[in-house]
Amino acid sequence: MGMAITHAIASGMGGMRTTGDLVARMQMTKGMKIKxxxxxxxxxxxxxxxxxxxxxxxxxxxxxLNLGLVHELDGYAKGMEAKFRIxxxxxxxxxxxxxxxxxxxx
Amino acid sequence: MExxxxxxxxxxxxWLSKEEVRAELEEGTNDAADRGKIPPLTExxxxxxxxxxxxxxxxxxxxxxxxVVVTFDAGTLKMVRVGVPVDRSQAILIxxxxxxxxxxxLAHIDYSYKQIKPIAHDEKYYMEQAQxxxxxxxxxxxxxxxxxxxxxxxxxxxxxxxxxxxxITEAQAAQxxxxxxxxxxxxYVGSKMYEGGADGINFDTTGASGDxxxxxxxxxxRALKEKYPELPIELGMAGEFVLGMHGELYFDGVRLAGLYxxxxxxLAEKAGATIFGAVVNTNSSKSFPWNIARAVTFVKACTEAAxxxxxxxxxxxxxxxxxxxxxxxxxxxxxSKALVEIGKADGL
Numbered sequence: 173m174g175m176a177i178t179h180a181i182a183s184g185m186g187g188m189r190t191t192g193d194l195v196a197r198m199q200m201t202k203g204m205k206i207k208x209x210x211x212x213x214x215x216x217x218x219x220x221x222x223x224x225x226x227x228x229x230x231x232x233x234x235x236x237l238n239l240g241l242v243h244e245l246d247g248y249a250k251g252m253e254a255k256f257r258i259x260x261x262x263x264x265x266x267x268x269x270x271x272x273x274x275x276x277x278x
Numbered sequence: 279m280e281x282x283x284x285x286x287x288x289x290x291x292x293w294l295s296k297e298e299v300r301a302e303l304e305e306g307t308n309d310a311a312d313r314g315k316i317p318p319l320t321e322x323x324x325x326x327x328x329x330x331x332x333x334x335x336x337x338x339x340x341x342x343x344x345x346v347v348v349t350f351d352a353g354t355l356k357m358v359r360v361g362v363p364v365d366r367s368q369a370i371l372i373x374x375x376x377x378x379x380x381x382x383x384l385a386h387i388d389y390s391y392k393q394i395k396p397i398a399h400d401e402k403y404y405m406e407q408a409q410x411x412x413x414x415x416x417x418x419x420x421x422x423x424x425x426x427x428x429x430x431x432x433x434x435x436x437x438x439x440x441x442x443x444x445x446i447t448e449a450q451a452a453q454x455x456x457x458x459x460x461x462x463x464x465x466y467v468g469s470k471m472y473e474g475g476a477d478g479i480n481f482d483t484t485g486a487s488g489d490x491x492x493x494x495x496x497x498x499x500r501a502l503k504e505k506y507p508e509l510p511i512e513l514g515m516a517g518e519f520v521l522g523m524h525g526e527l528y529f530d531g532v533r534l535a536g537l538y539x540x541x542x543x544x545l546a547e548k549a550g551a552t553i554f555g556a557v558v559n560t561n562s563s564k565s566f567p568w569n570i571a572r573a574v575t576f577v578k579a580c581t582e583a584a585x586x587x588x589x590x591x592x593x594x595x596x597x598x599x600x601x602x603x604x605x606x607x608x609x610x611x612x613x614s615k616a617l618v619e620i621g622k623a624d625g626l
Contacts, residue, residue: 173356175605176348177377179592179626182339182614184348185380187373192380193414196347199624200381200415200478200510203552203586206346206624222343240413242375251411258413265508268409268475 188242190230191217194262201264216261237261282332285609287562287569289602299331299567300324306564306571313519314538316579319571323620327574330616331567337611340618347625349553349589351419351482351514353383367408374414383417383480384408390423391464392432398467402474409475417512418471419480422464422495425487427456434459437523453490453524457497464498469505478510482555486516488523489534492542496529496549503550513546514555514591515539518576539580547586553625556580557591562601566609570598570616577621587624590617597626 185192191213198209210221217237223229234241239261240254249257252272259266272278281293294302303324311318319327330338340346350356353373354366364372366384373379384405386394394401405418428436434456437449468479481499485492492515499511520542522535529545537545539556546554558573573590577597581588595601598613617623 173360174607175593175599175610176350176356176379178337178605178607178610179614180348180378180380182337182611183344183346183618183626184378185345187378187380188375188413189378192345192347192378196349196380196415196625197477199347199587200512200552201508205584205587209347209587209624225342225345251413252409254413267472267477268406271406271409271473271475 185225186227186230188234188240189227191224191233194239194258195224197258197262197264197266213262284331285566285600285606287560287564287566287600289600289606289609292565294565294567296332300328302565302567303327303331303571306568307575310558310572310575314540314576314579316538316540316575319575319578319620323574324571326620327567327571327616330612331570336608338615339611340615344619346618346623347380347587347589349381349417349480349512349555349625350379350383351480351555351591351593352385352389353417353419355385355387355389358387366404367411370408370412370416374412379414381415381417382412383419384476385419389419389482390421390426391460391467392423392426394420394467395463398470401467402470405471405474405476415477417478417480418476419482420467421483421486422460422481422491422498423483423486424453424456424460424491424494427459428452432456432459450524450526453488453527457490457494460491460494461497461501464494465501465505468498468502472502472506472509478512478552480512480514482514483516484513485520488521489527490524491516492520492534493527493529496545499546499549499551510552511550512553512555512589513549513551514589515542515557518558539576540583543580543584543586543588547584551586553587553589554580554584555589555591557596558598560595560598560601566598566600566612570613573598573613574616574621577617577623581622581624589625590621590623592617592626
């Protein structure tokens with residue numbers, strides 16, 4: 173655990189504290205290398221690549237776009253709700269979102 | 279003469295002169311180049327690595343803008359392994375909301391696809407439930423672990439018993455049969471988990487049982503991608519070199535035994551993997567500078583050959599991380615920075 177977190181701090185994007193989950197989704201769904209994945213997400217968010225891992229910028233963006241926040245703020249998208257917005261923002265299919273739509277009869 | 283504090287591959291501390299550090303770096307990169315038949319690091323890259331190894335800071339990191347994605351093997355199991363009695367769904371949220379993890383992996387304590395098969399419906403339900411409350415991408419992962427298909431626990435004769443008896447043909451036949459079983463189980467479990475909403479399937483520690491293990495994973499990936507073309511798949515290796523336990527297994531005409539990461543990744547791509555987890559073993563008798571130069575040399579060759587993202591394995595005993603269960607942050611952070619900024623890793 174401590175070792176994994178060491179890597180996350182030394183080299184990681186920062187997960188939901190920043191935009192790490194979004195960049196990860198582009199690598200996973202489109203097989204994009206890190207440069208391409210970051211540029212894609214930065215373009216969608218309208219920020220520079222450096223700001224993707226800048227907590228101060230990413231925090232505001234996540235709140236503004238309602239993409240899920242790490243803090244307990246009432247009234248904001250959580251879990252599945254946030255993933256609906258992430259799929260739409262990135263233009264990708266998220267399997268669990270697709271399942272939700274089918275099973276909820278939406 | 280000024281000495282630099284660094285470590286051996288078993289994490290024990292050692293003081294080296296700067297000349298010794300440089301010599302270790304050169305020896306490490308040359309070892310990788312010789313074994314992998316790949317170029318050694320350039321003088322400029324060695325200079326950069328020397329700087330990373332000899333900095334006085336305890337902890338180093340990448341420069342702003344150079345951050346990469348982190349994925350995990352045995353993701354939710356790690357909490358249990360350090361004695362934290364939390365449920366797996368709680369472990370996912372701890373990673374998502376407290377630890378800044380970019381992704382997470384749902385995993386069962388018996389971390390092999392063969393063992394997951396009888397409980398796949400339970401695992402699928404767990405995945406479905408976890409996905410409702412999770413924002414970060416959530417993999418499902420386990421090992422191909424072809425060795426589990428051997429008798430007395432499994433259905434095929436044990437090649438580790440047959441080989442010492444000189445029964446080469448019988449040992450090869452047993453491995454070929456095990457590949458069929460393993461492929462079937464991995465496709466079954468992978469399908470279940472993807473249909474349950476997994477954001478990706480992780481084949482972790484692939485090749486642990488040798489070339490048959492690697493072949494089974496490649497075939498399972500190809501079958502899953504034919505079934506679900508959009509399915510993200512990460513293929514993580516067990517070691518830097520595919521052991522030829524069979525010796526004559528091929529995938530798309532390429533012999534698997536003896537492949538290093540830069541060749542392994544090409545087969546991962548052909549099978550349909552979307553992320554490749556490269557491994558470079560740590561030599562516990564060698565220094566950290568020797569191990570990191572060697573690891574970066576292999577990883578650089580792999581990332582240059584790859585068209586898909588490469589997430590380097592950097593757990594205990596691989597990627598220049600010492601063979602020690604609490605690897606020191608000084609060398610772990612140095613390995614992290616060097617593999618990303620010189621090796622050009624897309625993730626860890």
